[in-house]
Amino acid sequence: MPIKLTLIESFDTPLDVPREKLHIEQIPDRKMYLSSNLAASSRLGNHLFELSALLSVSRKLNRIPTFFIQNRHYDQTLMDTDFLIPGLLDHFLIINQSIPDSITHVEFSMKCCTWDNPERLKNYTDQYLHIKGTHFQSWKYFPRMRHELIEYLKTPVNNFTDLPKSNDDNFITCVHIRRTDFVGSGFFVPDETFILEAMKFVKIEGTVICSMSGLIFISEKRDQNMLTVLFGDDIPYIESLLNQTFTVDEGAEKVYSSSISTNQLFYLFQNISSEFFISHNNPSDSILYSSSNCDVVLFTAPHSTFGWWLGFLSKGGQVYYTDIKFVDDNSISSGMFDQDDYYPPHWIPIKHNSFDNKTLIESLK
Known part of the structure; x- marks a missing residue:
């Protein structure tokens, strides 16, 4: 007889209040369930990968x-997930207990960042199936869910009054810089020059729009305000970046001045006036801002x-990233990472x- 699984109606219990363990009862149930190990002590980005993948694989x-x-x-x-994307959690059966020993465990997604084909799980007929792997860091687990996931995001309470809004007048490039926990970890941390x-590079290429279908369109943005918002976990470092001078073209320079303010820094290049902003929002609000305002993203x-x-x-779905194949990052050498996945x-x-x-x-792929 199947195991009784008890649904939790809410999960806003303070973390310092231990939950009571529920007893398992035997009742008839013809539904099929899928659960997984999770990197629960990790951050929001890992949670989104795992829960999005688990939903998609469950559907399959x-x-x-x-x-x-x-x-x-x-x-x-x-x-943390409910604070950002409650619609995603609405699809889950939430059980207030540890995993019962009687549930069947299967090795799947044992490498953090490579795709494992869910088709092979169709051979399991057990009513309760539990995946041993974690992370699920591959877009291939949820290849057609981007717009659905965006719809699941909560309506922002934050009006983002300190940041620009993307519209017909403003074209916004969002840049993410991660440093604190990556320094000395084996993951690549770019220097100031990079x-x-x-x-x-992204600013110059900002007129090239890559559609989701892979087609390339050229769009002239000179009539819009070209604005940049910077996100990161080391605000003093980001502020120091915007106090640098570097070459834009032969003989031309962008000079950043911190004399205006720490949140709004300007540069002048040719006839285009551009403005920089630094986001001080929490991770959830940063993603909510991006979903409505980031025309281009660079991480x-x-x-x-x-x-x-x-x-x-x-918002724009146009993304640039540092090519991991050409930097000092231990992800590929570990055998746990496939850039195509x-x-x-x-x-x-x-x-x-x-x-x-x-x-x-x-970089050519």
């Missing part, structure tokens, strides 16, 4: 996606899951030009 297998609240980290995962050159740390989602859920094919990788190892160019 005609199973109900199931979430076991095993400890306070799982509680926090639910609260970040500034990447920003320059400079290639294995940043938050930068990935900032781009994936962005991790990055959607229409996203644009950039790297140093091999001739001068300074100028950034689009």
Whole structure:
């Protein structure tokens, strides 16, 4: 006889209040369930990968996606996810207990960042199936869910009064810079020169729009205000970047001045006046802002899951990223990472030009 699974109606219990373990009863039930190990102690970007993938795989297998609240980290995962994208959690059966020993465990998605074909799970007829793997960091798990996931985002309470809005007058490039926990971790952390050159490259290429179908369109943006919003986990470092001078073209320079304010910094290039803003929002609000305002996204740390989602859920869906194949990052050498599985094919990788190892160019896939 199947196991009784108890639905939790809400999950706003304070983290310092332990949950009572529920007893398992035997009752008839013909529904099929799918659950998974989760990297519950990780951050929001990892949660989005795991829950989006689990929902999509469950649909493919005609199973109900199931979430076991095993400890306070799982509680926090639910609260963080619900704060951003409650519509995603609406599809899950949420169980206030640890995983029963009687549930069948299967090895699947054992490598964080490579795609594992869900078709092979169709051979399992067990009513309760639990995946041993975690992370699910591949767009291939949910290839047609981008617009659906955007619809599941909550309506922002934050009006983002300190940041510009994307409209007919404003074209907004969003840049994500991750540093704090990546420094010394084996993940690539770009230096100032790389970040500034990447920003320059994306700004120049901002008139090239890559559609979701892979077609390229040229769109003249000179009649719009070209604005840039910077996101990151090291605000003093970002502010220091905007106090740099670097070459834009031969003989031309962008000079950043911090004498205006720390939130609004200007540069003048040819006849285009552009303006910089630094976001001080929390991760959830940053993604909500991106979904309505980021026409283009650049994330400079290639294995940043938050930068990935900032781009994936962005308004424009046009994303640039540092080509991980040409930087010092241990992801590929570990055998746990496949760039074709991790990055959607229409996203644009950039790297140093091999001739001068300074100028950034689009990397050929």
